Amino acid sequence: MSENPLLAGPSLRRLRKREGLTQAAMAASLGISPSYLNLIERNQRPLSARVLVQVIERFDFDPSSLREDEAIGGIDGLARRMADQRFADLGIDREELQEFLAAAPQAAAAFVRLYDNSHPGEERSDDPIGEARQAAERWQNHFPDLDHAAEELADQLRLSRGDISAALIERLREKHRLSVRVLPAEVIPGLVHRLDLHARQLQISEMLPGAARRFQIARQVGSIEQRDAIETVVAGANLSSPDARERFRDYVTDYLAAALLMPYSRFLRACEQTQYDLAVLQRRFAVSFDQLAQRLTTLQRVGERGLPFFNARFGRTGRMVHFTAGASGAMYPLDGARWPAWAPYAAFESRGTMLMQAVTFGEGEGPQRHWFTIARTVEVDGAACSARRSVVLGIEARFAGELAHARGVSLDVADAVPLGVGCPRCGRADCLTPAPARLASTPTV
Numbered sequence: 001m002s003e004n005p006l007l008a009g010p011s012l013r014r015l016r017k018r019e020g021l022t023q024a025a026m027a028a029s030l031g032i033s034p035s036y037l038n039l040i041e042r043n044q045r046p047l048s049a050r051v052l053v054q055v056i057e058r059f060d061f062d063p064s065s066l067r068e069d070e071a072i073g074g075i076d077g078l079a080r081r082m083a084d085q086r087f088a089d090l091g092i093d094r095e096e097l098q099e100f101l102a103a104a105p106q107a108a109a110a111f112v113r114l115y116d117n118s119h120p121g122e123e124r125s126d127d128p129i130g131e132a133r134q135a136a137e138r139w140q141n142h143f144p145d146l147d148h149a150a151e152e153l154a155d156q157l158r159l160s161r162g163d164i165s166a167a168l169i170e171r172l173r174e175k176h177r178l179s180v181r182v183l184p185a186e187v188i189p190g191l192v193h194r195l196d197l198h199a200r201q202l203q204i205s206e207m208l209p210g211a212a213r214r215f216q217i218a219r220q221v222g223s224i225e226q227r228d229a230i231e232t233v234v235a236g237a238n239l240s241s242p243d244a245r246e247r248f249r250d251y252v253t254d255y256l257a258a259a260l261l262m263p264y265s266r267f268l269r270a271c272e273q274t275q276y277d278l279a280v281l282q283r284r285f286a287v288s289f290d291q292l293a294q295r296l297t298t299l300q301r302v303g304e305r306g307l308p309f310f311n312a313r314f315g316r317t318g319r320m321v322h323f324t325a326g327a328s329g330a331m332y333p334l335d336g337a338r339w340p341a342w343a344p345y346a347a348f349e350s351r352g353t354m355l356m357q358a359v360t361f362g363e364g365e366g367p368q369r370h371w372f373t374i375a376r377t378v379e380v381d382g383a384a385c386s387a388r389r390s391v392v393l394g395i396e397a398r399f400a401g402e403l404a405h406a407r408g409v410s411l412d413v414a415d416a417v418p419l420g421v422g423c424p425r426c427g428r429a430d431c432l433t434p435a436p437a438r439l440a441s442t443p444t445v
Helices: 009-019 023-030 034-041 049-059 063-072 074-082 085-090 094-103 105-118 128-138 144-157 164-176 210-225 227-236 242-261 264-273 278-285 289-298 343-349 397-402
Strands: 179-183 193-196 201-205 310-314 320-324 353-361 369-379 388-396 440-443
Touching: 009 023, 009 034, 009 049, 009 105, 023 034, 023 049, 074 094, 074 105, 094 105, 128 242, 144 164, 144 210, 144 227, 144 242, 144 264, 164 179, 164 210, 201 210, 210 227, 210 242, 227 242, 242 289, 264 278, 278 289, 289 310, 289 369, 289 388, 310 343, 343 353, 343 369, 343 388, 369 397, 388 397
Parallel strands: 179 201
Antiparallel strands: 193 201, 310 320, 310 388, 353 369, 353 440, 369 388
16 A cells, blocks of 8 residues: 655744744755745645655754654544534534644644543543553554564564464473463453463463463463563553553553464465455464454554554444554444444344445544445353454455455445444434345355
8 A cells, every 4th residue: 555645844844943944044955946845834745755864964853753643643533533523513524634634733733632631521541441542543553663573573483374372382481481271260260361470370261262372372472572662662652540551551462462473474465365354364373353353453564554444342232342443544432332234233143154244434524434344243252151242344445345355245335334423423313224234244164
């Protein structure tokens, strides 16, 4: 996927004013014309690599400041906040938000700061789960240093088509003097795993299936060997409470475990070779459907990008319990959303089946967006009872032609199921949401 042009007008303008230069003086220093500099400052021309190098060399400029919008989640983070019903009557669309963020990133950051500190429904410093989720959003769920570290470790362990569990267990035993022991559920009640340093054991509940056991072993290897890398990411999030930091640490440790089981370059090649065939990818990397779905939201390495998926999970009551936007630009509320005609809800009635569906979602008062979604149920790892979740992967329909699972599904927007903006915020009398959904299905093993 091609990279976006670098529009850095406000940053360059602030640098020029800091140095006390006129446009003519700065242009002369950079070897460009004043009119060209004027176009760059007004975001009518991108900042070329040659000019960027000149700026860095002549003005001791930090290029990381060009990505200042990442602190608020980029255009997707801004759009999510603007989807608040208090702004619904303004009709602010995505294009207008892009212009706002490009022309006045500091003003956009000021709005986000004010919104986050005043909106009662937003993540606050006393909401550690929400604060950790917001930290992951700033990176768009991609942590490049962790991915590179995981690839190097996977290469050392030669984790490919061999017995992954055996290689991970041997690593724990040889390098860290830890054994892995599967225990009856009654021995560690209420737990799926436990690290017993006195016995030098990673203890795993017998209730965990194979993929979940491998994940926990990979998690333990990663947390020990990449402790410094994990702590660097956590420290960079600047979270306000120990609880929020601990939850974010758990999140990035899970990320590292998935990256170890599905090393970035090898995983992306497999995705492209199989046209993102989920059943094949599950078997090839010995992972569960929900582990695979979450990993697919992370493929955003510069120069080596995958398709931009989002991932969500629903409980049996229909409440969304997890949402990861990745680079998809999707915006959905974690509370209150109900779309009975959407595939994740129908999946509960079709256990063991993948359901494919094209839908349109309304986001605020902006234009509806066209998505292709894949849903199926998964069992909750380690649950003593029959707990179940519905997992959905989504991608904009314009990218879905590359997917094996889209074969036979119409990607014409006229054929998509309209889902509105979610029942609590919609109020449409003529809503088609309760009607039977148009689904295509593939049995899974």
